[in-house]
Structure formats: C-alpha cells, structure tokens
Amino acid sequence: MTNHDGPGRDDTVTVVGIDEAGYGPLLGPLVVSAVAFDVPACLFHRDAKGSPPDLWRLLRASLSRRVNRRDPRLCVADSKVLFKPADGRGIVLLERAVLAFLSQTSQMPTTLGALIQMTCPDLGPLLADDPCRSGEELALPVETSVADIRTQRNALRADLESAGLRFRCVLSEVLPVGPFNERVEAARNKAVVLFALTTRLIERVARLTGARRLSFWVDRQGGRMHYRSPLMSAFPDAHLEILAESAEFCGYRLSAPEMRRRVHFIKNGESHHLPIALASMTSKYLRELLMLGFNRFWSSHLPDLKPTGGYYEDGRRFLKDVGPMMARLKIDPRRVSRLL
Numbered sequence: 001m002t003n004h005d006g007p008g009r010d011d012t013v014t015v016v017g018i019d020e021a022g023y024g025p026l027l028g029p030l031v032v033s034a035v036a037f038d039v040p041a042c043l044f045h046r047d048a049k050g051s052p053p054d055l056w057r058l059l060r061a062s063l064s065r066r067v068n069r070r071d072p073r074l075c076v077a078d079s080k081v082l083f084k085p086a087d088g089r090g091i092v093l094l095e096r097a098v099l100a101f102l103s104q105t106s107q108m109p110t111t112l113g114a115l116i117q118m119t120c121p122d123l124g125p126l127l128a129d130d131p132c133r134s135g136e137e138l139a140l141p142v143e144t145s146v147a148d149i150r151t152q153r154n155a156l157r158a159d160l161e162s163a164g165l166r167f168r169c170v171l172s173e174v175l176p177v178g179p180f181n182e183r184v185e186a187a188r189n190k191a192v193v194l195f196a197l198t199t200r201l202i203e204r205v206a207r208l209t210g211a212r213r214l215s216f217w218v219d220r221q222g223g224r225m226h227y228r229s230p231l232m233s234a235f236p237d238a239h240l241e242i243l244a245e246s247a248e249f250c251g252y253r254l255s256a257p258e259m260r261r262r263v264h265f266i267k268n269g270e271s272h273h274l275p276i277a278l279a280s281m282t283s284k285y286l287r288e289l290l291m292l293g294f295n296r297f298w299s300s301h302l303p304d305l306k307p308t309g310g311y312y313e314d315g316r317r318f319l320k321d322v323g324p325m326m327a328r329l330k331i332d333p334r335r336v337s338r339l340l
Contacts, residue, residue, distance in 0.1 A: 012038045014168060014211035015052045017275025018198055019219040021079060021283035023190070026315030026338055027308060028291050030175045032194065033119070033282040034201040035101065035275050036209060038166035049244065049251060050262060052215060055165070055274035062152070062159035065277075067093065074100055074152050076277050078270035079284035085309065092143035094285040099141055100152040101278065104160070104167040108149055112138040112289050119172040119286070130176045131331045134300070135293025142289070170282055171204050173197040174290070178335040185339065191222050192230075199234040202263070214261045219269035219276050226250060227265055301325050 020032040043053040056065050056076070064073045067082065074097045075082060082093040099108050102118065109115040113136035116123050127133050141149060160167055175183065175197065183193045202216060227250055232240055235254055238261075243251035247267070254261045269276035295307035302325055308318040319337055326333060 011041055012166075013041050013044065013052070013213045013215050014205070014209050015039045015275055016202075016205050016214060016216045017218075017269075017273055017277070017279040018201055018216060019270065019276050019280035019283060020194060020197075020221075021280065021287045022310070023194060023222070024312070025310040026312050027177065027310035027318065027336065028294060029177065029287055030180055030194070030197070031172055031283040031287045031290075032197040032201060033170065033172040033279045033286070034205050035170050035278045035282060036168040036205055037275060038168060038211075040164050041213075049249065049264065050215065052217070052273065052275075058163040058165065059156070059159045059274075061162070062155040063274075065274075074156065076274055076281065078277055079280040082281065083284055083288070090143050091285060091288050094281045094288070095141050096144050096148065096152055097278065098170070098282050098285045099149045100156050101167060102170055103149060103153040104157060105169060108146070108153070109140055111140060112136050112293070115140060115286070115289070116174075119170050119282075120174050123174045126174070126176050126179055130178065131329075131335055132294050132297045133176075134297040135289070138289065138293065142292075168209050169205065171201055171208070172282065172286055173200055174286065176290075176335075177338055178332075181334050181339045191224060194221055195224075195227075195230050195234075199231075202234075202261070206259075206261070212258070212260055216261065216263045217269060217273045217276055218263065218265045219280065220250075220265050220267045224265075227252065227263070231263060298322055298325075301329070 014036050016034050016036045018032065018034045020030065022028055022030045039052055045051040056063060062073055064071050064075050065077050067075055075093050076097050079094060083089065083091060102108060106118065109118055184190045187193055198218060206214060225247060226245055228240065228242060231252055238254040238256040238259060241253040243253055250265045252263050254263060266272055270280045291310060299305050302322065305321055308314050326336065
C-alpha cells in the first residue's frame, strides 16, 4: 500500500502504537499510552493489512529489540521482557528509551510531575484526589543519567532523520484506583473502561498531530476478538468498514469529513510493531513511577513495610499489612484496592 487510503496531497502517514500496563493488578493505576511517528507512505507494505514498515530495521543504528548489556543502543521491546525486578532488572531500560523519545519533541522532563504534565495533563485532578499519592517531585531519570539520555537522544535523532521518519508525540491516559473502580461500577465491565481510554487516546493523537491519515496499531485487548460495535459507539459519525477480523488480527477503516483512520488490533502486538512496543514501555514506565510513589506513601507510615508491584497475590499480602494503618488514616479501601 503506497498511500494508505488512496491518493492525497500528503506523502506521510502517522503511525500510532497503543498499549496498556496495569490492566490485571489488584493495586495501582491502569495506564494506556500512545506513541506516534510520521512515516513516508511509500514505505507501507502492499499487503491486506496495510502494514507499516519495520521501524526496528529502519532505526537499527540507534535501536535494538533484544537485551544485550554490551550493546549501547536503546532497547525497544515488550515491557514484560525489559522489566524484571526478580532478576534485578529495574526500570532502567524502560527509562532510557522513553525519555530519549520524549526528548525528540521537547525538553526531557526532570520530575515525575513534569512527565505527567507532558503526557497526561488531565491526570492532575485525579491525583489530587488520590489519598495514597506521593512522589510528583521525584527527580528523573531515576536509574540512569541525564548524560546517557542526551547521548541516546542525539543518536536517535540522527537515525530518525536518516530514515525519513519524524517522532510526533507520547500521550498517556491514567486511571488511579478510585476512578478505575467508579468507571468499572458504571460500565460493569473493565474491558469497556480500557477501550474508552484507548478511543480517547485516538482522539487526542488526531487533535495533536492534525494528521489527515492515521494508522493505529493496538495490542489486542484481553479476550476481545471483534471491535466493530465499540468502534461504532465511540465514533458514531464515521463510516466503518471491516477490513479483516480473525483471532490474530482485526482491521477497520473509519472515514468521515476530515477523518481517514485505520484502526488495527493485533495479537502480541509488541513483538510485531515497534510503536506498540514503545507504547507498552511508556505505560509500564509511568505505572512503575506511580507505584514508587504509592510505596513511598505507605512506607512513610510503616517503615518496615515490604513494597509491592500491585499484582494479585502480593497485593493481597500488602493489603493485609496496611489494613490497620488504612483504618487509622480513615482511607476508603475502594480507593486503594480495585474491584475485580
């Protein structure tokens, strides 16, 4: 496919990857992120999916998709591969890549609060209402250095220019536990909540970039196999065409005046498309920074408390450990623990 949806004045398509972190845990926020690149339309594949080119290959001078401590390049891959605290691998690989890409569009954020303002400015009021928040003043980077980020930023910038690519933005949607529970109660389905955050990101990317041709690539969400009905509900004024629907891949074309979008959902998307992998890393990085603040809040009251990642079994242990203090502080448990 050379021109996405037919001939037009533009010679680029804005390719957007979307993925989440924190859909399953008992504690902590749900984070969904989108990253966007302008890609020359002539590089798109002539296949039924209208697949974008392999950005790992185009950016191979500055990026790798495999962890190798001897490789100075940024690693962009599924966040679950890069973040393994049990193996002593913290957020450093996430941090290097996310901050290097963010630095393509503006100054590198120097605090968690600045990162939030850049990627999800509407989060402020939700955080202000979160009884367990802490750490907006946390200095960034946490596990690497400013000098390292600058070096990576410069190498990535040169690689993007050489490949004819433009990095456009990083955007996130974050739901702390309290608002998450409220929306799940209203929708009676957390998959509906996740999809609503995804479509909000689609609209935010469209407004920010002003792109006429957008190609969204989303990691398949839970067990959902078809997306026609929720897309029609989210974009009622658009004409929807089904391009493909299978267990591995779903594709849809949305068209309306001033709107030309393709929205694709792909199984194991982080292994197929760099933008999805980078979105996965962004979501995980932001969630882990917020969990760091969450753990700091509780350790300020219980110095010997073992921190948690928020996942189910350890989350139950954590809730048992903080239960008496939660009651003493008069914190509503529904603002700490999710409805499942």
